[in-house]
Amino acid sequence: MLTGRYIVLIEDDALMGNSLLQRLELEGAEVTWVKQAVRGIAAVRTPRKPVDAVICDIRLPDGTGEEIFNTVSRTIAPPPFLFITGQGEIDQAVRLLRAGGADYMTKPFEMSAFLGRLAQILRPDENAGLPAQTGISPLARQVDSLVADYARHDKPVLIRGGRGLGKERIAKRIHELSDRQSAPFVAVNAFRDDVSADALVAAFETASDGTLFVNGVGRLDGAGQDLLMEALGQGPFRLIASCGTRIDEKAQAGEFRSDLLYALVAHEIVVPPLAQRGEDAVWLAGQMFKALNERRAAPMRGVSELALAAIRDHDWPGNGRELRSRLLRAMDVATGEWVYPADFFPELNQEDLEVQPLSEARDLAERRQIIKALERTGGQIAEAARLLKVSRTTLWEKMQKLGL
Template identity: 80%
Template sequence: MLTGRYLVLIEDDALMGNSILQRLELEGANITWVKQAVRGVAAVRTPRRPVDAVICDIRLPDGTGEEVFNAVSRSIAPPPFLFITGQGEIDQAVRLLRAGGADYMTKPFDMPAFLGRLALILRPDPSVGLPPQTGISPLARQVDALVAEFALHDRPVLIRGQRGLGKARIARRIHDLSDRRAAPFVTVNAFREGGAGDELGTALERVGDGTLFVNGVGRLGSRDQDRMMDALGDASFRLIASCGTRIDEKAEAGGFRTDALYALVANEIVVPPLSQRTEDAAWLAGQMFQSLNARRPAPMRGISELAMTAIRDHDWPGNGRELRSRLLRAMDVAAGEWIFPTDIFPELNEEDREVRSLSEVRAMAERRQIMKALDRTGGQVAEAARLLKVSRTTLWEKMQKLGL
């Protein structure tokens, strides 16, 4: 099952770490085992080969699994993280799912269950289980109309949006619908630690008359930007690039070539987050479920209406990546043939277990909104304060009080 896979294990407990290491090696995986958060960050950021998954304890002697995940996510697109957590750390694990973590296991666990969860997040094709179109909402239909329109010409395209929205899949759809579909589709991942220079050079040699997709174009250094634009000027390939929501600010600050940005935004697709199209979240959950369920030895009946309502009500800060992670876990832990709200949102069980004071509930709600605003603004406190309609000083005080 794991033959040839490269995994990073971050676990300080010798007994637990040895047990996991021995079983994973028995399954054919190659493992790097580190026992500290700081070494875990280094092992994932600068691996000796691409990392297929990270198994990370939440509580470490010099930090937390959350700090490891956040540190890695600031510089690269993180590999799938499977967190190991104690009973008292469920809230933190759920928060990590919302941020893009793949899954978590609660101690103690049996090894077959652990291996099953690991297998789910190690899917070789990240697009498996996702439908070809963006969604059923009017906003999603606008995206799909632009995909079809841009496939008819060869001009550069920019796909802009938050993480977890399938921007790479949209780029591939444009290529597959175009006259270049028989030519190579070559990807350059600018999120990779150390820059994309060597990868970009190799890609430019390989692409020929095909499509060059630069994932995270705003992270290219100035030399790589020059190289890309010089090649585009006299080459026959088609350029598609993706970025987050703040590339304009980077261009204004001199960190991204304005002529490159102008060339890209002339044909731009902005992918709205799932929080703006709740009907797509429910529809996408149904599509994912059908695909995943077909691969189960004992298929389930479906997602209950209560669960679908909970999916529509959730704001999905991790977008499709969070939805897929939660659904995979729900299908694994559901007690019967139907998926219910607490299977997808285990934090509901924690909330129902005790009656909290109004001040505690208010603090939890404020914490969630502040974290959402900071996530939406890329950690910019002043901009987050504007979204929350409070002063920057007030926001700082609340962040300190809430331990953010």
């Protein structure tokens, strides 16, 4: 029944945890069992593979299931949560359902009833057979899953993220997977162009019954926003828009129509930066290298393991755009059959000549090591803390400070 499913179990009671673990594995599931709230947050937010469901006790030694759910929900769309509660915690469980939790069960319960309720909340395995497009990390696979889901309807979509994350490419994939694929895909770039009302109306007409993509929707002036809001209910085209990470601030300041923002965020795709997806940076480098290498008169052998490690550790402030630029340069300047770290990052040769504030250098070094430890341990806070030789509390505080 659960073959191929990945489930996170957050339960501090040894007897209950062992019982659930054994039965879930007997049903074919892969289970990560943690006993503390801080580890539960990490296991769900930075999992080693996409999470199909979370089984979470409400009362834990260092927090509550409600705190876990609320913390996870602030950064990602949470997987289905099945809460386990005592009689005195039913009010809290009901509150969690209203907040987006999937279901709850009151102790004690029959295992057959538990498995039945779990089966009901499991999200469809939409990634099965879905080729990786954005990346191979759980965060990237979630983006690809939403792309496939949103291609099935015609409602407006907002793609949010920093520059260089391929937001227009994601919009095109939604269009190409949709019933509108044979109609035009028209892109309006508010980042590069001064989009007048006349230009926007012309784009509406060109898109016809296809897809209109507005890149940088937050940069439209008031007239442009008014036209877009009016067209949402009348135009034959399907709207997909993109924006940066600060459009909410513009809406709060009155610089962007809040009703237009609400209409867009109902179906939103948030593309995480490459700084949070080291494995995707390596994967993207491999995909780009293969395509570029095929065009060379004298193909190279590949990107060295040392270079891959450097790619994984880099913060990538320019995201995929920076990665492609660095790879092009690296392949041009490489003197042998392999690409090495210095080919990718020539600034490494200048490190001894540059002086950086100690606080910035320390934060950057700590951030890289924490990311590396979390990737190696599959997001397990305690194991990462052990590798880094700090306490779990210290690691958790540093992660919060560094935005991890």
